[in-house]
Amino acid sequence: MSQIHPLILCGGSGTRLWPSSRKAFPKQFIPLVGEESLFQATLRRFTGPEFDRPLIVTGEPFRFLGREQAEALGLDDTTIILEPEARDTAPAILAAALTLKDTPEALMLVAPSDHMIEDTGAFLRAVAAGAEAARAGHLVTFGITPERAETGYGYLAVGDAPRAGVAQPVAAFVEKPDRARAEEMVAGGRHLWNGGIFLFRVQDILTAFETHAPGMVAPCEAALREAETDLGFIRLGAAYGQATAQSIDYAIMEKAEAIATVPVSAGWSDLGSWEAVRATGTPDATGTVTAGAATAVDCRNSYLRSEDDNLHLVGLGLDNMVAVAMRDAVLVAPMDRVQDVKWVVQTLEEKSVPQARDYPRFHRPWGWYETLCLGTRFQVKRIMVKPGGILSLQSHMHRSEHWIVVAGTARVVVGEEVTLVSENQSVYIPLGSKHRMENPGKVPMYLIEVQTGAYLGEDDIQRYEDVYQRS
Numbered sequence: 001m002s003q004i005h006p007l008i009l010c011g012g013s014g015t016r017l018w019p020s021s022r023k024a025f026p027k028q029f030i031p032l033v034g035e036e037s038l039f040q041a042t043l044r045r046f047t048g049p050e051f052d053r054p055l056i057v058t059g060e061p062f063r064f065l066g067r068e069q070a071e072a073l074g075l076d077d078t079t080i081i082l083e084p085e086a087r088d089t090a091p092a093i094l095a096a097a098l099t100l101k102d103t104p105e106a107l108m109l110v111a112p113s114d115h116m117i118e119d120t121g122a123f124l125r126a127v128a129a130g131a132e133a134a135r136a137g138h139l140v141t142f143g144i145t146p147e148r149a150e151t152g153y154g155y156l157a158v159g160d161a162p163r164a165g166v167a168q169p170v171a172a173f174v175e176k177p178d179r180a181r182a183e184e185m186v187a188g189g190r191h192l193w194n195g196g197i198f199l200f201r202v203q204d205i206l207t208a209f210e211t212h213a214p215g216m217v218a219p220c221e222a223a224l225r226e227a228e229t230d231l232g233f234i235r236l237g238a239a240y241g242q243a244t245a246q247s248i249d250y251a252i253m254e255k256a257e258a259i260a261t262v263p264v265s266a267g268w269s270d271l272g273s274w275e276a277v278r279a280t281g282t283p284d285a286t287g288t289v290t291a292g293a294a295t296a297v298d299c300r301n302s303y304l305r306s307e308d309d310n311l312h313l314v315g316l317g318l319d320n321m322v323a324v325a326m327r328d329a330v331l332v333a334p335m336d337r338v339q340d341v342k343w344v345v346q347t348l349e350e351k352s353v354p355q356a357r358d359y360p361r362f363h364r365p366w367g368w369y370e371t372l373c374l375g376t377r378f379q380v381k382r383i384m385v386k387p388g389g390i391l392s393l394q395s396h397m398h399r400s401e402h403w404i405v406v407a408g409t410a411r412v413v414v415g416e417e418v419t420l421v422s423e424n425q426s427v428y429i430p431l432g433s434k435h436r437m438e439n440p441g442k443v444p445m446y447l448i449e450v451q452t453g454a455y456l457g458e459d460d461i462q463r464y465e466d467v468y469q470r471s
Contacts, residue, residue: 002106004131004199006046007096010039010058010066010113011086015345016273016338018356019329020307022345025359028114029065032271033280039113040069045120046109047075050128055099056080056113057092063233064365064468082235084223090213090251091243093198094220095236097205104203107134110248111197116280118267125165126264130199133167138260139208140167140199141253143192145265149182152272152339154194154249157185162192162263170259173249192263196270198248205252213251219243230469273338274322274331278303288318294325301335329355365468366391367444379456381449385410390438392466399453399460401429403437408445411438434464 014027021027028039036044046054054075058066060082070078081096093110100106109127117123123142130140143156145164155174162168173194177185185191200208209217219242226237244251253259269276281289287301293311294304299318306313306325313325320335331341348356361370366389373380385391385408393413403412404426412419412427414435421427429435431453439445463470 002103003052004046004050004107004109004127005052005100006054007093007108007110008039008042008046008054008056008113009089009092009110010056010062011083011092012112012114014114015342017271017277018341018345019326019331020305020324022355022359023357024061025361025363026062026114027271028112029062029069032277033116037069038116038271039066040073041116042111042113043070043073043075043078045117045123046111047073048124050124051109053077053079055096057083057096059083059086060235065363067232068365080233082233083240084236084238085241087240087243087245089196089248090209090246091216091220091240093205093248094209094213094216094243095223095240097202097209098220098224099234100202101206104201104206105135106202107131107199108202108205109197109199112270114271115195115197116267116269116271120266122266123264123268126262126266127199129165129167130260130262133260133262134199134201134204137201137204138167138258139204139253139256141170141259141261142195142197142199143170143261143263144195144268145263146186146191146193149179149186150193151176151179151182153270155182155185155191156194156261157191158261158263159190161189164263164265167260167262170261173254192261193268194249195264195268196249198253208252208256212255213244213246216243216246216251274303274324274333274341275335275338277305278322278335288315294323303335326360328360365389365470367439369449372448374456377452377454377456379451381451383447383449385437385439385445385447387439387442387444390467391436392461392468392470393434393436393464395432395434395462395464396453396460397432397462398455399451400431401435402450402452403427403429404448404450406446406448408439408443409441410445410447411440413437436465 013023014021017027029037031037134140157172158168159171219239222239223236228235278289283289288296288299290304292306294306294313297316299315301320302318303322304315308327324331361368367384367386369381369383405421410421412421
């Protein structure tokens with residue numbers, strides 16, 4: 001029996017978990033629960049013998065980050081498909097299915113990259129049950145046994161009482177309800193949360209698109225014909241942008257026949273709010289949860305989180321509040337308003353506040369950097385270059401730089417001169433000089449960069465060579 005092809009959708013922005021999650025570094029790449037990121041936990045869930053290598057659909061900004069986190073798990077053979085622009089889940093699933101059209105009987109398991117599932121065994125048993133239904137021609141979704149009346153999720157209605165691990169017909173899809181309707185559905189016992197996880201044969205989902213969303217097929221087929229492969233990534237062509245931006249639920253699942261669901265209780269959460277993240281922690285006697293460098297004093301039913309070991313967050317006398325602190329931004333809000341955090345991000349964007357989307361640590365294919373101090377004519381950065389990482393050969397029109405290595409060894413090119421710079425040594429980069437840096441060692445290399453000049457923006461870079469093929 002053929003293996004199941006996991007398809008991991010990895011393009012969300014996760015603005016409801018601001019400031020920890022931002023458009024430049026969304027929640028799927030953050031270790032919100034445990035040591036691994038949610039994306040890594042999703043990948044690990046599908047590493048058993050019943051699964052083929054995963055397909056990942058993401059955007060250009062996250063291609064190297066996705067590969068790096070996959071490789072950290074030993075997954076060196078993932079296929080990463082890059083969307084030229086986000087078009088919601090339906091075009092992403094269609095494009096991935098088209099890459100498998102030569103194996104029409106193959107099964108695809110579609111999963112978001114930013115959900116938590118505590119009981120992997122229970123989930124995989126549900127997948128096995130769903131695989132039988134999918135091989136029989138059903139489009140399968142996984143219904144989560146509701147733990148409460150939730151207004152933030154869509155629901156699946158089943159005709160009979162849900163039976164765990166047994167595929168059952170879906171009677172109806174229900175949009176996010178109001179509080180009264182949610183309580184009624186949960187009390188009735190015949191509704192499940194729509195977890196956004198799907199399983200089907202390649203031929204069946206392609207037929208469903210041709211029947212119910214035919215306008216998406218031609219743009220996605222053209223995007224694959226135009227696709228280019230560089231550095232192992234499949235970069236979809238511009239025609240992809242002509243596909244209607246629509247979710248798989250609206251485009252297919254709510255219209256198709258032979259829709260089945262497998263009820264599952266596996267400790268699932270979409271971690272879609274700070275209240276949901278708080279629920280994953282261990283509360284103290286007053287119901288308060290702390291994470292990172294945080295201390296609660298006389299607090300009740302609250303959540304305190306610090307993302308910076310050098311920034312200790314203290315809550316005093318808080319009741320039903322959330323406080324999340326990062327080096328460059330702090331959120332304080334009543335717990336019953338956490339679903340509105342996305343409006344906070346919108347407000348910050350309207351005011352052109354950088355923290356609305358930029359993360360304090362900027363990730364690059366060679367490592368990362370962060371600004372420690374910024375003045376009118378100077379900037380101090382901390383830079384990490386991973387083993388084997390190499391920056392582009394570049395020059396600057398408006399600034400000079402001084403590099404001080406604080407850990408590891410750097411190979412530095414300035415003009416025609418090549419130098420090995422070790423810990424506690426430094427090198428000066430005059431304005432206009434061609435230069436590059438790489439880490440030839442086996443451990444991460446850290447340095448402090450001091451920039452001086454009239455303009456310090458990241459767009460003051462003239463690239464001459466770049467192994468990562470960035471424009």
